[in-house]
Amino acid sequence: MLTDFVIQFFSEQPRRERAVFGLLTGKQTISILYAALIHQQLQWLHLYPSLSKEAFSAAITTLKVQRMLRETETGLILTEKGQHLKQAAVTQLPFPTHYQPWMNLPVFAPRFFLGVQVLSEASYANRAYQPISVNWATQQVVKQWYQQVDHRAAVITLSSLFQRLPTELADTLAANMIGHDYAGQLMPATLEAHFERLDALAALVQQLANTRSMWTALWGGPRDFVSRPAQQTLAQARAGMALPTIANRSHRKQSTINEHLLLAAIMGETLPIEHLVPLKIHRALDRVTQIYDHQALLAAIPGSTFFQIRLFQILSFQGRWPRVTT
Incomplete structure (x- = not known):
């Protein structure tokens, strides 16, 4: 499945694998950003920050061995065989259509799901539960947010946001939630499921950016890539x-x-x-x-x-x- 993802970043124009990996994991050197710009891939900046170098390199090696990619002096290019695989991969593993780098989804996702869990458990007066995020910074942001919002209003507002989402995206988000006596999936089991969750979160952030609800404060606003x-x-x-x-x-x-x-x-x-x-x-x-x-x-x-x-x-x-x- 990872090869289906990786091959979509290559074409008949030479592309350096290091630049692709840096783009996906959010490394912001001028050379990586410029390469992404001229290959029209800048919109995928920070798309897969948890991607390991080992897994990415293994996928590249597999594509080379299978003669899907060919190495040149200026980078890797798709072979004719690779072009057919890429066409199939686009259908089998579509990228999230709502995603934009400014959405800062790697930060928002754990805050959002922990915020949902905290509200759910609080509605049953339950304090003895394992938080889904053990990250201290995430917990502090959610704690401060929880202390400042009206809990009932937060639940009503979230329900309203969900109603404005396409049904399949709302269902995807719901399936990833964890709350009182409800255990969705903590982490997507496949790469396809990962991008489906990412797409649903991105659609939700689009609403938060336009509505300025109490959940917008939990998101924290758009990421500015100009330091x-x-x-x-x-x-x-x-x-x-x-x-x-x-x-x-x-x-x-x-x-x-x-x-x-x-x-x-x-x-x-x-x-x-x-x-x-x-x-x-x-x-x-x-x-x-x-x-x-x-x-x-x-x-x-x-x-x-x-x-x-x-x-x-x-x-x-x-x-x-x-x-x-x-």
């Missing part, structure tokens, strides 16, 4: 501060400042391009027709830097590169 230091760097750059000055004031390397801005660009933030890319280089980039090979671009545009080229590539791929109009 606070990166946000500070972006704000300073927008204010016209030179990048070396930003680096000196923040006691960071210039390369770190560059990574902050590239991260912001990948995540859709607006950058002051006229401040970051000199006009001569900007005009030269406007004439570029091939955007993927950064080494060729560096060689073709004298005086350009890797940062400027990568920024151009990101924004061009997103359709956001601003051409010079004068």
